Amino acid sequence: xxxxxxITIHGMGKIKPGYFRDLEEGVIEKLGSKKWDKVSxxxxxxxxVLQGPQDELWxxxxxxxxxxxxxxxxxxxxxxxxxxxGSLEYSAQKDPSKYLAVxxxxxxxxxxxxxxxxxxxxTPIVLIAQSLGCQVISNYLWDAQNGRYIFSSPDTGPKxxxxxxxxxxxxxxxxxxxxxxxxxxxxxxxxxxPSPNFTWDNYYDQDDVLGWPLxxxxxxxxxxxxxxxxxxxxxxxxxxxSHGEYWSDKDVISAVSTRLMEHL
Numbered sequence: 001x002x003x004x005x006x007i008t009i010h011g012m013g014k015i016k017p018g019y020f021r022d023l024e025e026g027v028i029e030k031l032g033s034k035k036w037d038k039v040s041x042x043x044x045x046x047x048x049v050l051q052g053p054q055d056e057l058w059x060x061x062x063x064x065x066x067x068x069x070x071x072x073x074x075x076x077x078x079x080x081x082x083x084x085x086g087s088l089e090y091s092a093q094k095d096p097s098k099y100l101a102v103x104x105x106x107x108x109x110x111x112x113x114x115x116x117x118x119x120x121x122x123t124p125i126v127l128i129a130q131s132l133g134c135q136v137i138s139n140y141l142w143d144a145q146n147g148r149y150i151f152s153s154p155d156t157g158p159k160x161x162x163x164x165x166x167x168x169x170x171x172x173x174x175x176x177x178x179x180x181x182x183x184x185x186x187x188x189x190x191x192x193x194p195s196p197n198f199t200w201d202n203y204y205d206q207d208d209v210l211g212w213p214l215x216x217x218x219x220x221x222x223x224x225x226x227x228x229x230x231x232x233x234x235x236x237x238x239x240x241x242s243h244g245e246y247w248s249d250k251d252v253i254s255a256v257s258t259r260l261m262e263h264l
Contacts, residue, residue, distance in 0.1 A: 002040035002125050004263040005113040009044040011131025012081035014051060026253035036264050040116040042109045046102040050084050057213050085132055096149060103150040104258040106140055116164045121158035124169040124171040128256055130246055136175040141165055141191040170259040171200045174246035175211035190220035200224045203252055208243045
């Protein structure tokens, strides 16, 4: 039986199914195989909920002979990346089907971890989110605490409490772009700490314009510990490409390993 759950959630854009591999390998090296065997390692993949329509639109634009498009890689990044963000926000306000499908994917992954951990609702959860995944999990926590969307039907059983992340002890965010979603609001309200010993560590690269510190969002965010790091190698650490390098960053891997060790 596993004694702690490590959950990952990816960011924006077209995501490779094994996006978490570098993190997994790094943490195993830090912990050793015996301790790693006690970890229920699960990975949230919400991109497929949105990718199909995006691919169809992208291909239609490329096939249209009257369209004149340059900078295709950048265009695709914005269409897929910010298309994820915009589509989820639109869905939350207008047609919740996509928004609910993403929340269902999160719950399916959590349920799998719950079973591996002996269906113990007090099993500590360490969750690492990247980029848009930070906003996705922040919304999920807010909805869980306020009975919204997938949590609209009240349920307080052991499984329900686990799915509400009431045993989330450690949240680690990387390349977090929550400020992009809330910067124009007069009052920026964060979810409440879901557990008594909750910690939130936020890692951002100073050259990553999509990754931001969070404490300045307001007093509700004083639970966050911001960390500036240098993610990526010689070709990516000095520019926006660092946004995709957090999964292999030594500081992030060390932080995840340290949090896991606290529960092993």
